Amino acid sequence: MIEGAVWRKWVFYNIPLILFVFILLFPFYWMIITTFRPDGELYRPWNAVNYQPFWTNNPTLDHILYLFEETSFGRWMVNTMFIAAVSTVISLFCGVLAGYALARLNFPYAGGLGTAIFVTYLVPQILLFIPLAEIIRNYRLGDTPWALILTYPTFLIPFCTWLMMGYFKAIPKELEECARIDGASRFKAMIYIILPVAVPGIMSAGIFAFTLSWNEFLYALVFLSSPEQKTVPVGVTSELIRGDVFFWGPLMAGALLGSIPVAIVYSFFVEHYVSGLTGSVKG
Amino acid sequence: MALVSIRNVNKVYDGGVHAVKNVDLEVRDKEFMVFVGPSGCGKTTTLRMVAGLESITSGDIAIGDTVVNNLPPMDRDIAMVFQNYALYPHMSVFHNMAFGLKMRKFEKAEIDKRVRDAAAILGIETLLDRKPRQLSGGQRQRVALGRAIVRHPQVFLFDEPLSNLDAKLRVQMRVELKKLHERLGTTAIYVTHDQVEAMTLGDRVVVMKDGVVQQVGEPLELYNTPANRFVAGFIGSPAMNFAEVTLSGANGKLWAEAPGLKIGVPEPLAGRVNGHSGKATMGIRPEDLHVAGPADPAELCFEVEVEVIEQLGSEILLDTRAGNSTFVASVDPMLRTKVHERLKLAINPNRLHLFDAETEAAI
Numbered sequence: 153m154i155e156g157a158v159w160r161k162w163v164f165y166n167i168p169l170i171l172f173v174f175i176l177l178f179p180f181y182w183m184i185i186t187t188f189r190p191d192g193e194l195y196r197p198w199n200a201v202n203y204q205p206f207w208t209n210n211p212t213l214d215h216i217l218y219l220f221e222e223t224s225f226g227r228w229m230v231n232t233m234f235i236a237a238v239s240t241v242i243s244l245f246c247g248v249l250a251g252y253a254l255a256r257l258n259f260p261y262a263g264g265l266g267t268a269i270f271v272t273y274l275v276p277q278i279l280l281f282i283p284l285a286e287i288i289r290n291y292r293l294g295d296t297p298w299a300l301i302l303t304y305p306t307f308l309i310p311f312c313t314w315l316m317m318g319y320f321k322a323i324p325k326e327l328e329e330c331a332r333i334d335g336a337s338r339f340k341a342m343i344y345i346i347l348p349v350a351v352p353g354i355m356s357a358g359i360f361a362f363t364l365s366w367n368e369f370l371y372a373l374v375f376l377s378s379p380e381q382k383t384v385p386v387g388v389t390s391e392l393i394r395g396d397v398f399f400w401g402p403l404m405a406g407a408l409l410g411s412i413p414v415a416i417v418y419s420f421f422v423e424h425y426v427s428g429l430t431g432s433v434k435g
Numbered sequence: 436m437a438l439v440s441i442r443n444v445n446k447v448y449d450g451g452v453h454a455v456k457n458v459d460l461e462v463r464d465k466e467f468m469v470f471v472g473p474s475g476c477g478k479t480t481t482l483r484m485v486a487g488l489e490s491i492t493s494g495d496i497a498i499g500d501t502v503v504n505n506l507p508p509m510d511r512d513i514a515m516v517f518q519n520y521a522l523y524p525h526m527s528v529f530h531n532m533a534f535g536l537k538m539r540k541f542e543k544a545e546i547d548k549r550v551r552d553a554a555a556i557l558g559i560e561t562l563l564d565r566k567p568r569q570l571s572g573g574q575r576q577r578v579a580l581g582r583a584i585v586r587h588p589q590v591f592l593f594d595e596p597l598s599n600l601d602a603k604l605r606v607q608m609r610v611e612l613k614k615l616h617e618r619l620g621t622t623a624i625y626v627t628h629d630q631v632e633a634m635t636l637g638d639r640v641v642v643m644k645d646g647v648v649q650q651v652g653e654p655l656e657l658y659n660t661p662a663n664r665f666v667a668g669f670i671g672s673p674a675m676n677f678a679e680v681t682l683s684g685a686n687g688k689l690w691a692e693a694p695g696l697k698i699g700v701p702e703p704l705a706g707r708v709n710g711h712s713g714k715a716t717m718g719i720r721p722e723d724l725h726v727a728g729p730a731d732p733a734e735l736c737f738e739v740e741v742e743v744i745e746q747l748g749s750e751i752l753l754d755t756r757a758g759n760s761t762f763v764a765s766v767d768p769m770l771r772t773k774v775h776e777r778l779k780l781a782i783n784p785n786r787l788h789l790f791d792a793e794t795e796a797a798i
Contacts, residue, residue, distance in 0.1 A: 326521035329488050334582070335509045335538035344534075348525045 186404035215401035228387035235297050236365040239304035243361050247312025255320035273310035277370050299375035304365045312357040319353030355424040384410040437499035437589040438464045444494035454480045456646040467616050469637030470626045477646035478626045514583035515592040520575045522567040529563040532582045553581040573604045593625040642666050664795040673721050678760035680717045691717050695758025699734030701784035718788035724764035724780050731781035741776050
């Protein structure tokens with residue numbers, strides 16, 4: 153907090169904050185208003201007399217109904233949810249174990265291995281999807297959810313591993329040593345002491361992994377083709393942009409509904425999330 | 436209850452650092468043994484080797500009759516208290532203390548009884564439902580102690596357990612630790628860098644430096660007859676005064692000389708000097724210096740200039756200079772003197788120490 157005169161607080165704290173919040177939330181507002189605006193208003197030219205871009209007097213649910221009746225949006229939501237959940241679970245499981253091993257077990261080349269895992273995270277997806285497409289084809293996984301469930305961990309596991317590695321390193325070593333003197337094996341010490349203490353870190357890794365897979369576009373676009381199998385980002389953009397015609401109302405409705413689950417996940421775990429990323433372990 | 440024997444133990448870390456060199460000593464049954472030394476002297480490494488948290492490069496460590504070199508920590512029947520307490524943050528005080536018993540599959544009723552007994556001894560019965568973060572530093576320290584004593588281990592290991600407490604609490608916990616040890620009678624190894632803690636707690640004290648044991652002995656033994664210059668300077672506060680002197684014989688008497696200083700070395704110390712080189716280090720503790728009176732023989736007196744006066748109430752510490760040597764003298768609190776004043780100090784002849792200039796061993 154900034155102490156001192158009221159004007160200082162406004163200039164250095166309140167006004168920048170308000171600006172920031174405005175900039176961040178305006179796209180959401182635009183999404184919401186477009187979702188509920190009838191087509192007649194949406195395509196009204198800017199120099200028309202009754203042009204009012206920031207408000208509508210005739211809200212409508214037409215676009216949302218269109219989304220559910222004319223497209224497979226419901227299916228896309230289910231697909232996305234399933235793919236994101238399963239790949240998050242896989243990545244968390246591997247990431248937590250690998251992170252623990254790299255942070256705590258002093259095996260030869262642990263440092264080099266850690267760096268190698270990080271480097272795989274740096275390989276651009278846009279290069280990786282070509283060999284991955286080959287693999288997906290060979291295993292006949294194309295156009296199934298498993299194509300994504302098994303490819304998302306290629307970038308989620310390095311991410312989770314690194315986040316967890318940092319978090320495990322911040323946990324005092326003595327906690328584990330004390331547990332081992334108390335009679336716990338290394339594995340039990342991990343299960344009973346280290347993992348419960350690391351819950352904030354695991355949660356933030358999980359939320360991040362979930363969000364990344366929820367929003368992922370490229371692999372979903374390449375590996376899935378039939379409308380029934382698509383995820384929300386791909387489905388919305390491929391089915392609601394036809395040629396050069398943008399169906400703005402349903403597009404925005406899809407984007408809005410698609411961001412709701414992620415928003416809910418975040419709001420539930422926001423406290424853990426913050427302490428997980430700032431790496432604070434209270435002893 | 437058990438003795439701990441450490442036989443020719445060495446520790447060389449992967450990077451080639453030789454942290455512990457040929458440590459060879461025995462902690463007797465029910466003894467409170469304190470390891471003391473500056474940081475990096477290998478005391479904590481030695482403790483961690485006893486605990487099984489570090490591997491032993493060579494040598495043997497036995498607890499009771501069992502050589503424990505290759506036993507994991509859980510099988511050594513020890514309990515350890517860490518400097519940062521290492522309380523499990525997600526567990527209540529009760530579960531923190533019960534964890535070790537649960538891991539060893541004790542029955543619920545027995546766990547409950549032991550935890551409550553330990554809590555009663557430490558005065559933390561009312562805190563059992565709290566989480567560690569709701570406790571003060573002193574309370575956390577007690578919980579950490581409680582977690583160690585519920586197990587009734589053969590040996591307690593303490594790794595600087597008081598150094599995170601404030602000065603007042605540290606003194607109080609020191610007394611409680613001593614009482615606790617008398618009550619339980621368990622063999623204890625205690626590591627600290629604070630020589631006051633070492634002197635007050637230890638039945639015997641091990642002084643270490645650079646991975647080498649310098650001296651093992653009872654606190655007063657270390658204080659009165661230090662084995663070398665390092666021990667002499669490390670034990671005691673304010674520290675012993677040292678002056679580089681030249682030894683020479685004249686008129687059938689041995690003299691220790693430095694600029695502004697000429698002291699007649701008394702017997703039997705003078706008799707032991709034979710064979711040592713002309714150079715030596717003279718050591719005298721501040722309380723063995725006093726302002727010279729008419730009864731003090733001239734050969735034990737020297738003139739100094741007062742540089743700083745530290746009034747402590749119960750005594751005055753005079754920081755003085757004689758030639759290029761400085762001396763701190765603990766003198767009568769009633770003494771009235773001023774900075775830059777010159778006065779004569781006399782030494783207590785029975786308490787003079789000489790150390791070989793090269794080996795630094797006591798003469």
